[in-house]
Amino acid sequence: MGAPQNACPMRLFLVAVLASTLAGCSKGDELKSAALKVQVHYEGFRPGCVTLTVTDQAEVSQHVTKDVNVSAGAPPGTLSVAVFRQAGWSNDVKLLAQAHEQSCEGARVAIAEATASLAKDGITPVELLLAATDGDGDGYVVSSEGGTDCNDRDETVGGPKPWYADDDGDGYGNGLLPPRVVACEGPALTASRTGDCNDRDPSVHPGQAEFRCDGKDDNCDDVKDESFDVGGNCFNASQCPGANVCGNDGRVVCNSTVTPTAWYVDEDGDGKAGAVEGQTCGTVPSGKPTVSTDCDESTVYVANGLPEVCDRLDNNCVGGVDEGSTCATLTWRENLLVGGDVVWNAIALHGTQGAWFAGNDLLNYATASPAGLKSFRCTGDWKAAWTSSTGRVYLAGANGQLTTRAPTDPQGTDCAVVVANGNTSTLYGIVGLEQPAGSEPVLYAVASNGSIVRWRSPDAPTVVTQVPANLRAIDGVGTPDTLMAAGFVTVGSQSTIRVFRSNADGSAWQEEPFSPPIEGSLRAVDVVNSRLAFVAGDNGQVLQNYRGMWSALPQASSLGTRLNVLDVQGLAQGKVYVAAGQGGVYFYGGITWDAVHPGLNALRSLDSTSPTNIGVAGDHGTVVYWRP
Template structure:
């Protein structure tokens, strides 16, 4: 029989019977340890009379800070002598770890009963990490740092990403690894520093980027998806920078919206496979999205426009396209013209000149309004609003339909106001916007006083302003250093942003008309005529000779096939109204007075009611019944 050793002395002795002679004598061996905590203690008992008789017991040491004690029972064994030698050996971490301390003692089992034996194991573990200092046989790589233990395996790391090749055994076991090695392993591609464990799958490429045995698990490859155009497909690799895409074979169909306000959708707004936005249509139903006066459902009227989209203007109608002029004229220089488009004309000029008449120039009368007036606008209510100045200071004014005099507003406007436009407000008075030659912009909502839209003035001389019913459509034009300039109003910040106009022509832009959010027109000196489409300015077709070098004073547009401009001759004398039908220009009115008079302004709410006025009482209107 082998000598019996047990680590729990009390329970073993308590289980002995009185007739067991071999267990009537025992050693109570207490192994003390201090300065470190061994991972395992090996106790060897050898028969001193015959050293070939020996037995060894490994005892794992429970966690806990040193010092500590292990108790082991050694019993008398048949065939052995009574005298034994005890050898205790301490190991780091486990029974296979480095031996760091030993202790020896002799004892006799000749007498019955329990004989105590004590052994002391001592070693140094300065940082308490379970590794003993190397000078005492331990393997601690740094006994002053508890985070640094003993030697560890180092694996080949050819790509330098800090993870060793998971397919190769360690290159060395040491405290410090040689060049191109790492203490962590598991790298599944040691030729790519971006590929290693402990990261998310970061690119969709059909490969395993985090060495978890799965390819592209972060990208849901193969799952049903919908792309940005709402087309169903399957997620696949192929996006930019290693991303994924929703691959599909469906062809998105276009859809159309109404941008000119005529109730017919004709502007392609995008392409989709799924449901389209509300008020959009899968099929185009408008022939011209630049004009609310053209759509297949409209009746044809005399206005030089193909209203019903049948292929020609005024087709099938007996039209009288003559312009009417007032019977009585005076010597006033009318700078501004404003009309409601159906019944009323207002003309205004310097020296407090303001007059009102019917569209056919009957029923005319003067209204008292002190100021030199530069521009005017009529609200849907029929109320007139004026902009101008006096004595180099700006002023605004308002006139109700039948009033004999105007109401002036002169506060806080340090410069003469050249241009004016109004925006209707369904719940109250309209808001007026005015611009000055000094680059200032004013906002005026009566009865409140005018206020500047931005503190700093624009670096330009501004001559005209226009909008299509909303502040975010406001445009202002003028010049800087004899070059044409245009500005767009940013409603969110109440500031003006300059827009590029590419031209070699010089001079000033004097008139602007915004048709809708996508179309606008501006004209000026030396035959300048520009069209703004979807935010970009471009030159219109040149005017016919001899108008190519004449100064254009104002513009009214009802879409890309109906643009009117007012001109003056060289030297500022005679004037004409020209019309652009989308393909070519034509002269539709010329002042026949002798000497001929310059035309300086245009206005019209609809293409069936257009009015012009100018020097020495010049005025003319084109009016039809819609």
């Protein structure tokens, strides 16, 4: 029932205001004359909130409730509450104290009840005890007593917490979705932390610095690329002013619209600079030209101001090949039955007119003089030849044999043959290094068993090393560090190419890495200069190495048939001749392979002293020259 007009309602106050409250109603108000001093004790835990409910025992529908938040502090503790008479209530009341974890909305973990009477004037004490177990003192009660502590032996582990979808497994849940569950432990692909702004990328989540410049928010703070000063002023590597932008690799780069000035150097030794050494928006290094005067630094036969000659090169850098000349009417000159119906395995040119030819028990020397062809007695199956600047020829062949002849030697005296101790396998390639030109050369030859032989006449040849390959060719220019040997390795019916390069003194050889391995068999190598080389072999395979980088040229072919390349001669980067086992000389100028000299007889050896002095030799005494 309701309270009479002007009556004080049933009131619950903290005991600190009890004395003043007893005098708070109008004079003569008998409701103020009696009060309960309720002391709620708690032990074993500290509740977050205590709810005290007072109920009229005569009319249980009449009750009043007071929530009291408990201050921090270790248990035990006491809360004091005053309860006064209520108009329309009986003097007998029931008191119920309920303890909650953490807050008034938390789990109820303890209750205490008592009855009391307000019939007697004055203050009547009432004691209530709330007991529960919080073993680790973290504010959560053990679960067996109605609490929610997930581990009551670990104060760092509290009650259940929300778990959010974490599809990318980075430990942060999707910040756009509500919790998947509230529990002590989350299911798979959930996280107790939230705020992930891209739950499909495990590298993107809160709690980290912005780690890549990509126009995206990588740490979910609603700011993109804040660590990278995007848009800020900068200077690039060429000292050109610009603005910071995000690069493709996630790092900040300086983007400049200012064109730097390039400077050039001469790499091929022709006196003209055409290779970019650097560029700057600042001061160009002293003495460095800023205008290119060489359009191809891979050959000394191309530079601004050179005369155009018939060599399939743009000698003068005007953008054309062999322009303004009669080159189109010139042809390769073929001679048959040179020395008879024989097989020439090797040709080695000397000067502008001289040439050595070698084969099985065959060695001839030809010049343009009326004396014609000179035949030398030289027993042996000779596979390769090299000529020094003095015109002396050096031969390598079967059974590891080596020999040498000069054009002025007696023709009827047999060659003196030497063999390196430890190698009797066939030598398929030979090259000499003259330091300086005209001095006694150091010869290097390669064998089918992988042996690499060094020889400086009149000393005996020696095997400097043996590599795991069937070597078929070797070449170099000037110094040992330019030497390159080529061949193959066969396992079962499958062959893969092998290329080896020398160290500075020719004593140690390192295999060139090809990844993945390249199928095929190499038969030839030509080192044009220290920066450019070509290797070639079966099935039209031709590879170029320029400035240390390998690249494959289109496979050499004729009318859809891949050529078996037996020798190769490079002119410049992307420009190369090959001699074909099917017959003919073919040239690649950067687009397609062209038959510059068709033929039916196998051509086995190709040599040149310049792009306008090229010789080829092969079966049936075939010898072909390009000497425009």
